[in-house]
Amino acid sequence: MGRLRGGLGAANLVASFLFGDISGSAVSDTAAIGSLMIPQMKQRGYKAAFCAALQGTAGTLGMMAPLAITILLYASATNTSVSRLAAATVLPAFLLAGSFMLVALVHGRRYNYPREIVPRETILPRTLRAMPGMFALVLVVGGILGGNFTPAEVGSVLLGYELILSFFYRTAQPKRLYHAVVDAGYISGMTLFMAATSSSLGFVLARDLVAQQVVELVTQISTDRIMVVFVVSAVFIILGMILEPPAMIFGFLPSFMPLLSKVGVDVVYWGVLFCINMGLGCIIPPVALNLFISTQLAGVRYDEAVRATVPFIIIMIIDMALIAIFPQIPLLLPHLLFDYPMPK
Numbered sequence: 001m002g003r004l005r006g007g008l009g010a011a012n013l014v015a016s017f018l019f020g021d022i023s024g025s026a027v028s029d030t031a032a033i034g035s036l037m038i039p040q041m042k043q044r045g046y047k048a049a050f051c052a053a054l055q056g057t058a059g060t061l062g063m064m065a066p067l068a069i070t071i072l073l074y075a076s077a078t079n080t081s082v083s084r085l086a087a088a089t090v091l092p093a094f095l096l097a098g099s100f101m102l103v104a105l106v107h108g109r110r111y112n113y114p115r116e117i118v119p120r121e122t123i124l125p126r127t128l129r130a131m132p133g134m135f136a137l138v139l140v141v142g143g144i145l146g147g148n149f150t151p152a153e154v155g156s157v158l159l160g161y162e163l164i165l166s167f168f169y170r171t172a173q174p175k176r177l178y179h180a181v182v183d184a185g186y187i188s189g190m191t192l193f194m195a196a197t198s199s200s201l202g203f204v205l206a207r208d209l210v211a212q213q214v215v216e217l218v219t220q221i222s223t224d225r226i227m228v229v230f231v232v233s234a235v236f237i238i239l240g241m242i243l244e245p246p247a248m249i250f251g252f253l254p255s256f257m258p259l260l261s262k263v264g265v266d267v268v269y270w271g272v273l274f275c276i277n278m279g280l281g282c283i284i285p286p287v288a289l290n291l292f293i294s295t296q297l298a299g300v301r302y303d304e305a306v307r308a309t310v311p312f313i314i315i316m317i318i319d320m321a322l323i324a325i326f327p328q329i330p331l332l333l334p335h336l337l338f339d340y341p342m343p344k
Helices: 007-023 026-043 048-063 069-078 082-110 120-145 151-168 174-207 210-221 225-240 245-251 253-262 267-281 289-298 302-325 328-338
Strands: none
Touching (some): 007 026, 007 048, 026 048, 026 289, 048 082, 048 267, 048 302, 069 245, 069 253, 069 267, 082 302, 120 151, 225 253, 245 253, 267 302, 267 328, 289 302
């Protein structure tokens, strides 16, 4: 990516795309990659608002990772195969990442951001030096699929592994570790506080049977499959602006599944759309959890970051519409790998 103008922004998206498989969380993706990439982008002249918008959007790719927490919870709530859901997220994730990268590169050419040309002779030594860090992906996937630890335990395992690597790379200086812990506590405290208030709101909405009322309203609007998909997607995007995915999966999703099944919406296909809806909720105000984190990392006002995020929101809505209209996009790999039925 370095030979492209604005290539550091594109590299940010690639890093977030790969890290999504390690963290499985949009918030973790935004915080971890943003703390590394945003200072480097600002140092090279990238606008702070664009850095926050790009990082907040790139973090949503953590929702589309095959082993994303949202995917695992959705599979559990709907009694769906995790393998088929994981396969279904691959092509849509590439579509979203490619679309985001297009926006980043166009922005880079418009503002004449620098190229990051890497000498060819340094590529192999740097790759070899990075192999221990890249092994973290193998550790996560192999550990979960092998049954050695659960997705909830991944963070602790990776923390221990990264601490060992910090000694291997000779970066384990007490002062740096102290500042890393303080920064992590600050970001985690802010995130958990917002998650707690989101869960409280989700409890109130579930107690008052809001989900059933919304289902009845959608049924009155239309029973056409595509129309129902778009209306329900709009509902979950709005809910995603104020609620965390677990609250919606266990508090709202069960009420909508009979309606979606009645109009012929495939459960795996809807799982992919649901994750995209959650990603949009993470970057659309008023809450936009990803943007709250990225604005703190970029040191920019929230309203400036929101304006810079508009192109990413538009391109993400277009991608979601394409996937909704053409279910063959998410279901192609499950069909090839598991002989999953394709829609007619």
